[in-house]
Amino acid sequence: MVADDIRSWGGTVKAQHFVSRPSWREQLPELLARKEGRSVLGIGLRRSYGDSGLNPDGSLIDMTALDRVISFDPVTRLLRAEAGIAFDSILELFVQRGYFLPVTPGTRFVTLGGAVANDVHGKNHHSAGTIGRWVRRIGLIRSDGTEIELTPDDQTGLFAATIGGLGLTGLISWAEIELLPIDSAMMEAETIPFANLDAFFAVAAESDDAADYTVAWVDCLARGDRLGRGLFSRARHAPLGARLTKRAKPKLSMPFAMPGFMLNATSIGLFNGLYFYRGRRAAGPAITPYQPYFYPLDAIGHWNRMYGSRGMYQYQSVVPPATARDATREMLETISKAGEGSFLAVLKTFGGVPSPGLLSFPQAGTTLALDFPNKGQLTLDLLNRLDDIVREAGGRLYPAKDGRISASMFRAGYPAWETFANHVDPAFSSAFWRRVSQ
Structure with missing residues (x-):
C-alpha cells in the first residue's frame, strides 16, 4: 500500500490516499481485512469528475489490474468479467464478434x-435505460470478508443499493451483463441543426421512435431567438458493414494544463458559432464508425487539461417532463447571461424506462450537462443559482459528475437516500458521501 496524491478528473480536488493495486480477486478479502482503521473505496479508471471516487486520507483499492473475462455465453449473450475491465477492452474483444455494449x-x-x-446512461436511454437494467449478477465483497452474489430478484435491497451506489455498499469484484447483438461496427447517423430550444424539443420528440441513439450539442451562450440552438444527432447500428474497425487511439493529447484565461466568453462564443455553422453545412445522413459517434472526446488524450490548472466543474441535471422546457430555458438564460460554460454542452431527453438503483440518476425528462472552468467563488455562485432552478423544477444532479452539491440539494433529489444509507458498508466511504450524508 502506497501513499499517492490522487486528483479528480475535473481537477478541482487533489488529496493523498493509501492505494492498493491487487492483481487477483483472491487478494481482495485480505486487502479489506487489513485496511488499518481507514475507510476504503474501490476505484477504476477515475473518470468521475468530482469527489465521488475520492476518499482523502483513506484507502483506495485500484481494480484496474482485475480486467479479465471470466465467461461469455453467445446464446444468452451474457458476459461475466472482472470489475476492472475497461469498456474499451470489451469493445475490442466483442464488436468483431457481433456484440456491443447495451449502454455506454x-x-x-x-x-x-x-x-x-x-x-451509467448513454445516448440510448430513451429505449434501453441505464446499464443497471442489463446487469444480471454482481459479485460483491463486504468489509467483513463476506462474498455475496447479487441478482435483480434480490429481496434484501442490496442489489438496488449497489446499482448506482457509488461503490459504497462493498467492493464490486465482478459483474455479469447482457450484450447487444449487432451486424456492423458502423453507425447510420444523421445530424440535424435546430434553431432554438423549442426546435430541440420538437426534433427530440420525433426522434425517440426513429432512432436508437439521440443526443444534442447546444450553444450555451446563444441568446434571444437563438437560445438553445444546436446540432441534434441521432443514429442506429448499421445493418451492413465491417465488424472490425481499427482501434481508435487519441489523435491529439493535451501535454499540460492550458492557461485558464484562454477559456472565456469570447473564445467560447467564437468556437460555438463556428461549430454550429460548420455542423449546419455538414448536416444530413452519414455512415461512420462507432468510435467517433459514441466517443468523440476520446480522440483527445487528457482533454480535461484544457480547463487549466484549477480544473473544472461539470454540472449535469435532469428535470421532469412537466417542468423541462421552462427549467432548461431558465438554466440556459442564466448561463448565457453569466458568460460562463464551455463548448462541451450536451442536451438530451431521457425516457421513462425506470432505473433499478436507489441512487440512479436518470429519470424521465431532460438532462443538460456542461463544463465550467473553475473560477472559484464566481463559478460556485453560478452553480448555486442553477441548483435553485433544478430544485424548483423537481430535478436532481448526477453524483458521478458532481464536486460540490450540498447535502440538502442531494437529499431533495434522491428521496431514497436514507434507505440506501442502510445498505452502505460501514467501512466504505468517499468525500462525496461524507459531504451529503452528514
Whole structure:
C-alpha cells in the first residue's frame, strides 16, 4: 500500500490516499481485512469528475489490474468479467464478434465496476435505460470478508443499493451483463441543426421512435431567438458493414494544463458559432464508425487539461417532463447571461424506462450537462443559482459528475437516500458521501 496524491478528473480536488493495486480477486478479502482503521473505496479508471471516487486520507483499492473475462455465453449473450475491465477492452474483444455494449457513456475509458457503481446512461436511454437494467449478477465483497452474489430478484435491497451506489455498499469484484447483438461496427447517423430550444424539443420528440441513439450539442451562450440552438444527432447500428474497425487511439493529447484565461466568453462564443455553422453545412445522413459517434472526446488524450490548472466543474441535471422546457430555458438564460460554460454542452431527453438503483440518476425528462472552468467563488455562485432552478423544477444532479452539491440539494433529489444509507458498508466511504450524508 502506497501513499499517492490522487486528483479528480475535473481537477478541482487533489488529496493523498493509501492505494492498493491487487492483481487477483483472491487478494481482495485480505486487502479489506487489513485496511488499518481507514475507510476504503474501490476505484477504476477515475473518470468521475468530482469527489465521488475520492476518499482523502483513506484507502483506495485500484481494480484496474482485475480486467479479465471470466465467461461469455453467445446464446444468452451474457458476459461475466472482472470489475476492472475497461469498456474499451470489451469493445475490442466483442464488436468483431457481433456484440456491443447495451449502454455506454461518452467515454470508453471506464471500468465495468465503475459503470455499475454509477449506473451509467448513454445516448440510448430513451429505449434501453441505464446499464443497471442489463446487469444480471454482481459479485460483491463486504468489509467483513463476506462474498455475496447479487441478482435483480434480490429481496434484501442490496442489489438496488449497489446499482448506482457509488461503490459504497462493498467492493464490486465482478459483474455479469447482457450484450447487444449487432451486424456492423458502423453507425447510420444523421445530424440535424435546430434553431432554438423549442426546435430541440420538437426534433427530440420525433426522434425517440426513429432512432436508437439521440443526443444534442447546444450553444450555451446563444441568446434571444437563438437560445438553445444546436446540432441534434441521432443514429442506429448499421445493418451492413465491417465488424472490425481499427482501434481508435487519441489523435491529439493535451501535454499540460492550458492557461485558464484562454477559456472565456469570447473564445467560447467564437468556437460555438463556428461549430454550429460548420455542423449546419455538414448536416444530413452519414455512415461512420462507432468510435467517433459514441466517443468523440476520446480522440483527445487528457482533454480535461484544457480547463487549466484549477480544473473544472461539470454540472449535469435532469428535470421532469412537466417542468423541462421552462427549467432548461431558465438554466440556459442564466448561463448565457453569466458568460460562463464551455463548448462541451450536451442536451438530451431521457425516457421513462425506470432505473433499478436507489441512487440512479436518470429519470424521465431532460438532462443538460456542461463544463465550467473553475473560477472559484464566481463559478460556485453560478452553480448555486442553477441548483435553485433544478430544485424548483423537481430535478436532481448526477453524483458521478458532481464536486460540490450540498447535502440538502442531494437529499431533495434522491428521496431514497436514507434507505440506501442502510445498505452502505460501514467501512466504505468517499468525500462525496461524507459531504451529503452528514
